[in-house]
Amino acid sequence: MKISGAEIILESLKREGVKYIFGYPGGVVLNIFDVLYENTDLRLILTRHEQAAVHAADGYARATGKAGVALVTSGPGATNAVTGIATASMDSVPIVVLTGQVPTMLIGNDAFQEADIVGITRPCTKHNFLVKDVNDLAMTIKEAFHIATTGRPGPVLIDLPKDVTGGKTEFVWPEKVDLPGYKPKYEGNKWMINQAAALIEKSRKPVIVAGGGVIASGAYKELKELAEMTQIPVTTTLMGIGGFPGSHPLSLGMPGMHGTYYANRSIQDSDLLIAVGMRFDDRVTGKTDAFAPNASIIHIDIDPTSIKKNVRVDVPIVGDVKKVLTVLNKLLKTESKSQWKEIRKAWLKQIDDWKHERPLTYTYSDDVIKPQYVVEKIYELTKGDAIITTEVGQNQMWAAQFYKYDKPRTFISSGGLGTMGFGFPAAIGAQFAFPDKLVIDIAGDGSIQMNIQELATAVINKLPVKVAILNNRYLGMVRQWQELFYGGRYAHTQLNPLNMALDVVPDFVKVAEAYGAVGLRAEKPSEVEPLLKEAFKTKKTVFMDFIVDWKEKVYPMVPAGAPIDHMMFEEKEEKPAKKLKVVK
């Protein structure tokens, strides 16, 4: 029996186990929308912007590890999706984006709502396709999911001309894909892994730097086993957060620009750096020539292009992190645990001293809400049992620093692209994946306005998503740079007057209410905890507007391009002794 291209798409998505499509309609995708009209196993979630649809698919993918799916129309729908696609690309998130396209006959004619989206997204997808024949449709979808979810994951776009989705053919679901140019390498080279084991045995001051690859490959247990067995401390990059328990005694927190003192010191002092599923982003390395100057470097990554791209590597291991660590752990098991403890004693003592010398701190106040205090309270009240998404800026860094993530896929943040407006739609996607989990977007007053229209999506779908806005009336992270590096000239970074008696635009409480969500505001530290409790109790979408100290800065800070041990710290005020809060 012949069925239409649109029906083939639906059938294929079902075979791929897709439950939700995040999307937005338009002329050339009507064929596809039409077959979704009465379908109940596969729900289309209508967002209020295509960028948000892609971020929601991305949030769903990051929370579950499965591919997220978005569907948008041609032209402006497709171009609106680009930021979402680039965000997923930079963070290696498996999503499949379906874009409508003008009929094949019209392609290249500057037809109404035509955009060369395959050309536009070539550099920000893992791969993309233009389907020109309805007979290629099923195979292309199969290949797209395969490419998106295997190897180093990433976004794949499929461009679908209207005559292809309207054309008819037999539906044949392919058994397997055959892509001669795509063969990810999963098994690490044995000889190299042996070399790595030998280096680990010889080293006295090793550090593991774990990135998003640990989470993508599901290597949480293997990493923990390696660290605990060999007593090697672990620092997790922004993308690696949750890949190793943040509350573990061997955890060093985050490295890099806003990394902890002890993570950066450990890296700089180390004699061996074991980089696991990370890519030496400049926010992690600072000045690369001065990065880990005394260390040999073992680099395990599934993407060969990540290796030796930015830093020299002594033992490169191309392969799946989970598989490589499994082999490595076996090799290292010969030594007993007590032996390792003995070997590491001095190094761990040194690190402990650094932890005491400069812990992550902020100065608490009774008068004004400190943004870090809000994050800390969220951690305390949720006991870490929540999915946290973030926007971008100071809010993101505080969410990374002052909340301990013990499980993978509980911290969802746009790392590589740093996309403001990501957190809220991503939270929506994560909430669809886990309807019973507490999902909280830790937001900035600037970022939240970049996809604030998604309040409609959240409310209409009865999602209990919580948004904690750390409202500092500034594009805070940019203001911080202006304060530190541009002589305090706050050029166009103030979003609102600091005097709250004046009208603050927008009134987030009213905005929330206008959409049918709950809006709450706290202006004093004493109001923070009761407000959070109230918000967490309700099953509704909640916006929490925390009016926080605008002057707060994210510390430690390494200026861009400086070595990572050139850290700036919070200037200690007079008599801070009592009020300096130490985060354990």
Place this chain on the structure above:
Amino acid sequence: MRHTISLMVENKFGVLSRISGLFSGRGYNIESLSVGETTDPNYSQMTIVTSGDDRIIEQITKQLNKLVDVIKVTDMTEFEHVEREMILIKVAPIQQKRTEVLELAGIFRGRVVDSSESTYTVEITGDEKKIEAFISLMRPMGIKELVRTGKVSIMREGLKKK
């Protein structure tokens, strides 16, 4: 250093732009590029001449390998290989030099493929040295136009690694 990279790619639309886009997007330069179908119409063979230090060349070959449509990447510079390029060069020598052009073309085993009252168009095939030598000999004759195919390259039998 200059490297000649040979690629086997899927013969599909858009592949060339994926490859050229990779070079421009990452700031690598292409000195020459040539493409053509292989005996199997599903695949094309590409030869790219590029330059960079070892680190850059390593990145280039890895990045090319990562493209889904690229089947095989060979840095020919690491192997014994033969390289050839063809040029068509149109010269407009003064009357007294017309025979000299013909003589030089003969020495270089070139062929005159077109002639007019004032011009000759000569076809020359060879490796880089030969091509450059011929062009520099033609320069004083007055080159009107020069087109080149870009290099193609093939491995010597036995795949001897240098």
